[in-house]
Amino acid sequence: MMKNRMSLFKVLSIAGSDSGGGAGIQADIKTITALGGYATTVITALTAQNTLGVQSIFEIPASFVGQQIDAVMTDIGTDAIKTGMLLNKDIVEVVSSKIKEYNIKCVVVDPVMISKNEKRLLSADAVNSLISQLFPLSFLVTPNIPEAEYLSGLKIETISDAEEAAKLIHKSGPSNVLIKGGHAVKSSDMKNEGKVIDILYDGKSFEYIEGEYIPTKNTHGTGCTYASAISTCLAKGFGLKEAVVQAREFVTLSIRKSFNPGKGYGTLDQFGAIQFP
Numbered sequence: 001m002m003k004n005r006m007s008l009f010k011v012l013s014i015a016g017s018d019s020g021g022g023a024g025i026q027a028d029i030k031t032i033t034a035l036g037g038y039a040t041t042v043i044t045a046l047t048a049q050n051t052l053g054v055q056s057i058f059e060i061p062a063s064f065v066g067q068q069i070d071a072v073m074t075d076i077g078t079d080a081i082k083t084g085m086l087l088n089k090d091i092v093e094v095v096s097s098k099i100k101e102y103n104i105k106c107v108v109v110d111p112v113m114i115s116k117n118e119k120r121l122l123s124a125d126a127v128n129s130l131i132s133q134l135f136p137l138s139f140l141v142t143p144n145i146p147e148a149e150y151l152s153g154l155k156i157e158t159i160s161d162a163e164e165a166a167k168l169i170h171k172s173g174p175s176n177v178l179i180k181g182g183h184a185v186k187s188s189d190m191k192n193e194g195k196v197i198d199i200l201y202d203g204k205s206f207e208y209i210e211g212e213y214i215p216t217k218n219t220h221g222t223g224c225t226y227a228s229a230i231s232t233c234l235a236k237g238f239g240l241k242e243a244v245v246q247a248r249e250f251v252t253l254s255i256r257k258s259f260n261p262g263k264g265y266g267t268l269d270q271f272g273a274i275q276f277p
Contacts, residue, residue: 009235010038012072013228014065014095015084015112016045016057016121022267023049023221024084028228030270035232035250040076042068045087051220051262054121062090069098079235080106082228083134089126096133106234109138109174110227111147127151136173140240142227143169144180159197166201176240177201178209178230182222200244207241211248218258218266225268226251 013028025041032039044065048056072078081104086092099107111130113122122130131151135141145156151172152165156179166177181197200207229247238246250273257272 008036008038009079009232009237010040010076011228011231011235012040012042012069012078012081013084013231014042014044014069014081014086015224016047016087017043018047018049018221020050020220020262020267022051022265023224027221027224027268027270028082028084031225031228031250032232034270034274035229035236037232037235040072040078042072044085044091051260051264051266053264057087057121059087060091062088062094065091066094066098069095069102073098073102078104080108080231082108082110082231084110084224084227085112085121086126086130086134087121088123089129092126092129092134096129096137099134099137104137105139106231107138107140108227108231108234109134109141110223111141111143111151112223113147113150131172135169138174139234140176140178140230141169141174142178142180142223142230144182144223148179159199162199163201163206166199166206170201170203175202178244180223180226182219198244198248200241202240207244209241209244209248211252212256214252214255216255216258216266217264218260218268219255220265220267222251222255222268225254225270 011032016024018024029039046058148165152168154165162179169177179199194213196211196213198209229250230243233243233246253273254268254270257269260266
Protein backbone atom coordinates (compact mmCIF):
# COMPACT_ATOMS: atom_id res chain seq x y z
CA MET A 1 0.00 0.00 0.00
CA MET A 2 1.34 3.43 -0.93
CA LYS A 3 1.85 5.85 1.97
CA ASN A 4 0.33 9.31 1.96
CA ARG A 5 3.44 11.46 1.63
CA MET A 6 1.61 14.52 2.93
CA SER A 7 1.23 12.84 6.33
CA LEU A 8 4.92 12.07 6.72
CA PHE A 9 7.24 13.72 9.20
CA LYS A 10 9.71 16.35 8.02
CA VAL A 11 13.40 16.67 8.84
CA LEU A 12 15.54 19.67 7.92
CA SER A 13 19.25 19.05 7.39
CA ILE A 14 21.58 22.04 7.70
CA ALA A 15 24.96 20.87 6.44
CA GLY A 16 27.59 20.93 3.72
CA SER A 17 27.31 19.29 0.32
CA ASP A 18 29.60 16.32 -0.46
CA SER A 19 30.28 16.07 -4.19
CA GLY A 20 31.32 12.45 -3.65
CA GLY A 21 27.83 11.63 -2.39
CA GLY A 22 28.91 9.81 0.76
CA ALA A 23 28.44 12.30 3.59
CA GLY A 24 26.87 15.67 4.39
CA ILE A 25 23.60 16.72 2.80
CA GLN A 26 23.66 13.74 0.44
CA ALA A 27 23.95 11.19 3.28
CA ASP A 28 21.26 13.03 5.23
CA ILE A 29 18.76 13.01 2.36
CA LYS A 30 19.32 9.29 1.76
CA THR A 31 18.95 8.49 5.47
CA ILE A 32 15.83 10.57 6.08
CA THR A 33 14.19 9.21 2.92
CA ALA A 34 15.13 5.59 3.66
CA LEU A 35 13.52 5.93 7.09
CA GLY A 36 10.30 7.27 5.60
CA GLY A 37 10.72 10.98 6.23
CA TYR A 38 10.58 14.05 4.01
CA ALA A 39 13.99 15.72 3.77
CA THR A 40 14.47 19.45 3.34
CA THR A 41 17.91 21.02 3.18
CA VAL A 42 19.95 24.11 3.90
CA ILE A 43 23.43 24.00 2.36
CA THR A 44 26.17 25.74 4.33
CA ALA A 45 29.14 24.95 2.06
CA LEU A 46 30.01 23.22 -1.18
CA THR A 47 32.90 20.78 -1.05
CA ALA A 48 35.04 19.37 -3.84
CA GLN A 49 35.27 15.93 -2.27
CA ASN A 50 35.62 12.27 -3.13
CA THR A 51 36.47 9.03 -1.34
CA LEU A 52 40.06 10.24 -0.88
CA GLY A 53 39.03 13.34 1.07
CA VAL A 54 38.07 17.01 0.86
CA GLN A 55 40.08 18.92 -1.74
CA SER A 56 38.40 22.32 -1.53
CA ILE A 57 35.56 24.17 0.24
CA PHE A 58 33.37 26.96 -1.14
CA GLU A 59 31.66 28.96 1.60
CA ILE A 60 27.99 29.88 1.32
CA PRO A 61 27.29 33.40 2.68
CA ALA A 62 25.66 33.27 6.10
CA SER A 63 22.86 35.56 4.90
CA PHE A 64 21.95 33.03 2.20
CA VAL A 65 21.99 30.22 4.76
CA GLY A 66 19.42 32.24 6.69
CA GLN A 67 17.33 32.76 3.56
CA GLN A 68 17.29 29.01 2.91
CA ILE A 69 16.04 28.39 6.46
CA ASP A 70 13.35 31.05 6.04
CA ALA A 71 12.22 29.50 2.75
CA VAL A 72 11.76 26.08 4.32
CA MET A 73 10.26 27.20 7.62
CA THR A 74 7.74 29.74 6.26
CA ASP A 75 6.22 27.17 3.90
CA ILE A 76 7.06 23.55 4.72
CA GLY A 77 8.11 23.70 8.35
CA THR A 78 9.88 20.84 10.08
CA ASP A 79 9.49 18.30 12.87
CA ALA A 80 13.23 18.15 13.58
CA ILE A 81 16.48 19.80 12.58
CA LYS A 82 19.84 18.12 12.17
CA THR A 83 22.96 20.25 11.80
CA GLY A 84 26.26 19.05 10.40
CA MET A 85 29.08 21.08 8.85
CA LEU A 86 28.50 24.74 9.78
CA LEU A 87 31.97 25.94 8.74
CA ASN A 88 32.26 29.37 10.37
CA LYS A 89 31.11 31.64 13.18
CA ASP A 90 28.68 33.66 11.04
CA ILE A 91 26.82 30.53 9.92
CA VAL A 92 26.65 29.18 13.47
CA GLU A 93 25.17 32.50 14.61
CA VAL A 94 22.59 32.64 11.82
CA VAL A 95 21.51 29.04 12.39
CA SER A 96 21.19 29.66 16.14
CA SER A 97 19.18 32.82 15.54
CA LYS A 98 16.77 31.06 13.18
CA ILE A 99 16.26 28.15 15.57
CA LYS A 100 15.19 30.68 18.22
CA GLU A 101 13.08 32.69 15.76
CA TYR A 102 11.09 29.63 14.69
CA ASN A 103 11.07 28.14 18.21
CA ILE A 104 12.40 24.77 17.06
CA LYS A 105 12.83 22.37 19.98
CA CYS A 106 13.96 19.12 18.34
CA VAL A 107 17.50 20.03 17.28
CA VAL A 108 20.23 17.40 16.84
CA VAL A 109 23.74 18.84 16.50
CA ASP A 110 26.50 16.77 14.94
CA PRO A 111 29.55 18.96 15.76
CA VAL A 112 31.45 18.28 12.53
CA MET A 113 34.97 19.67 12.89
CA ILE A 114 37.56 17.81 10.82
CA SER A 115 37.32 15.52 7.78
CA LYS A 116 38.99 12.12 7.52
CA ASN A 117 41.89 13.68 5.61
CA GLU A 118 42.31 16.34 8.33
CA LYS A 119 40.59 19.18 6.46
CA ARG A 120 39.09 21.64 8.97
CA LEU A 121 35.30 21.83 8.54
CA LEU A 122 34.65 24.25 11.41
CA SER A 123 36.86 27.29 11.92
CA ALA A 124 38.58 27.63 15.30
CA ASP A 125 36.69 30.83 16.18
CA ALA A 126 33.37 29.12 15.38
CA VAL A 127 33.82 26.49 18.08
CA ASN A 128 33.11 28.99 20.88
CA SER A 129 29.96 30.14 19.08
CA LEU A 130 28.88 26.54 18.58
CA ILE A 131 29.26 25.87 22.31
CA SER A 132 27.84 29.15 23.60
CA GLN A 133 25.00 29.72 21.11
CA LEU A 134 23.95 26.47 19.46
CA PHE A 135 24.51 23.89 22.20
CA PRO A 136 22.01 25.55 24.61
CA LEU A 137 19.35 25.29 21.87
CA SER A 138 20.08 21.61 21.20
CA PHE A 139 18.05 18.63 22.29
CA LEU A 140 20.99 16.34 21.51
CA VAL A 141 24.68 16.80 20.64
CA THR A 142 26.45 13.81 19.01
CA PRO A 143 30.26 14.15 19.11
CA ASN A 144 32.55 11.28 18.19
CA ILE A 145 35.52 10.64 20.48
CA PRO A 146 37.96 13.13 18.84
CA GLU A 147 35.26 15.81 18.85
CA ALA A 148 34.34 15.04 22.46
CA GLU A 149 38.02 15.32 23.44
CA TYR A 150 38.21 18.73 21.75
CA LEU A 151 34.98 19.97 23.31
CA SER A 152 35.75 18.71 26.83
CA GLY A 153 39.52 19.11 26.94
CA LEU A 154 39.83 15.52 28.17
CA LYS A 155 41.71 12.57 26.73
CA ILE A 156 39.20 9.74 26.26
CA GLU A 157 40.60 6.25 26.62
CA THR A 158 37.99 4.56 28.83
CA ILE A 159 34.26 4.49 29.42
CA SER A 160 34.82 6.56 32.58
CA ASP A 161 36.69 9.18 30.53
CA ALA A 162 33.80 9.35 28.07
CA GLU A 163 31.33 9.77 30.93
CA GLU A 164 33.33 12.69 32.34
CA ALA A 165 33.53 14.28 28.89
CA ALA A 166 29.76 13.91 28.48
CA LYS A 167 29.21 15.69 31.81
CA LEU A 168 31.44 18.59 30.79
CA ILE A 169 29.80 18.95 27.37
CA HIS A 170 26.35 18.79 29.00
CA LYS A 171 27.27 21.76 31.20
CA SER A 172 27.53 23.91 28.06
CA GLY A 173 23.78 23.65 27.54
CA PRO A 174 22.50 20.76 25.42
CA SER A 175 19.66 18.74 26.94
CA ASN A 176 21.40 15.47 26.08
CA VAL A 177 24.84 14.29 24.93
CA LEU A 178 25.65 11.18 22.91
CA ILE A 179 29.34 10.28 22.70
CA LYS A 180 29.79 7.85 19.83
CA GLY A 181 32.17 4.97 20.45
CA GLY A 182 33.10 4.19 16.87
CA HIS A 183 36.64 5.49 17.39
CA ALA A 184 37.17 2.63 19.85
CA VAL A 185 36.81 3.39 23.54
CA LYS A 186 38.95 0.69 25.16
CA SER A 187 38.88 -0.19 28.83
CA SER A 188 39.50 -3.16 31.08
CA ASP A 189 35.90 -2.85 32.25
CA MET A 190 34.57 -3.31 28.73
CA LYS A 191 33.89 -7.01 28.27
CA ASN A 192 31.96 -6.73 25.00
CA GLU A 193 34.33 -7.87 22.28
CA GLY A 194 33.29 -6.83 18.80
CA LYS A 195 30.92 -4.14 20.12
CA VAL A 196 30.75 -0.37 19.80
CA ILE A 197 29.39 1.36 22.90
CA ASP A 198 27.80 4.79 22.61
CA ILE A 199 27.23 6.74 25.82
CA LEU A 200 24.00 8.74 26.21
CA TYR A 201 23.79 11.29 29.04
CA ASP A 202 20.74 13.34 30.01
CA GLY A 203 22.31 15.31 32.84
CA LYS A 204 21.29 12.76 35.47
CA SER A 205 22.13 9.26 34.30
CA PHE A 206 23.89 7.30 31.57
CA GLU A 207 22.54 4.86 29.01
CA TYR A 208 24.86 2.55 27.07
CA ILE A 209 23.86 1.82 23.50
CA GLU A 210 25.64 -1.17 22.02
CA GLY A 211 26.19 -1.83 18.35
CA GLU A 212 28.15 -4.33 16.31
CA TYR A 213 31.69 -3.32 15.38
CA ILE A 214 32.28 -3.96 11.69
CA PRO A 215 35.95 -3.74 10.63
CA THR A 216 35.85 -1.82 7.36
CA LYS A 217 37.17 1.34 5.70
CA ASN A 218 33.72 2.00 4.29
CA THR A 219 32.71 4.43 7.03
CA HIS A 220 32.46 7.74 5.17
CA GLY A 221 29.29 9.51 6.27
CA THR A 222 28.72 7.42 9.39
CA GLY A 223 28.33 10.41 11.72
CA CYS A 224 26.02 12.22 9.32
CA THR A 225 23.90 9.11 8.87
CA TYR A 226 23.66 8.46 12.61
CA ALA A 227 22.62 12.03 13.50
CA SER A 228 20.08 12.29 10.70
CA ALA A 229 18.67 8.85 11.58
CA ILE A 230 18.24 9.94 15.21
CA SER A 231 16.57 13.15 14.02
CA THR A 232 14.18 11.18 11.82
CA CYS A 233 13.28 8.77 14.61
CA LEU A 234 12.64 11.70 16.96
CA ALA A 235 10.46 13.32 14.30
CA LYS A 236 8.51 10.04 14.13
CA GLY A 237 7.74 10.42 17.82
CA PHE A 238 10.19 7.96 19.39
CA GLY A 239 11.61 8.77 22.82
CA LEU A 240 15.30 9.66 22.90
CA LYS A 241 16.75 6.29 23.91
CA GLU A 242 14.58 4.38 21.45
CA ALA A 243 15.47 6.86 18.70
CA VAL A 244 19.18 6.31 19.37
CA VAL A 245 18.76 2.52 19.47
CA GLN A 246 16.83 2.51 16.20
CA ALA A 247 19.35 4.84 14.57
CA ARG A 248 22.30 2.76 15.78
CA GLU A 249 20.76 -0.35 14.24
CA PHE A 250 20.16 1.51 10.98
CA VAL A 251 23.80 2.67 10.88
CA THR A 252 25.05 -0.86 11.59
CA LEU A 253 22.98 -2.28 8.74
CA SER A 254 24.11 0.54 6.44
CA ILE A 255 27.76 -0.22 7.21
CA ARG A 256 27.17 -3.93 6.72
CA LYS A 257 25.85 -3.14 3.22
CA SER A 258 28.57 -0.54 2.53
CA PHE A 259 30.60 -0.37 -0.65
CA ASN A 260 33.47 1.58 -2.16
CA PRO A 261 32.73 3.55 -5.33
CA GLY A 262 36.25 5.05 -5.47
CA LYS A 263 39.82 4.55 -4.28
CA GLY A 264 39.61 5.72 -0.65
CA TYR A 265 37.07 5.44 2.16
CA GLY A 266 33.89 3.72 1.04
CA THR A 267 30.38 4.83 1.87
CA LEU A 268 27.37 3.47 3.72
CA ASP A 269 24.39 2.08 1.83
CA GLN A 270 21.37 3.57 3.56
CA PHE A 271 18.88 1.97 1.19
CA GLY A 272 20.55 -1.42 1.61
CA ALA A 273 19.64 -1.19 5.29
CA ILE A 274 15.89 -1.29 4.70
CA GLN A 275 13.52 -3.97 3.52
CA PHE A 276 11.41 -2.94 0.55
CA PRO A 277 7.84 -4.33 0.47
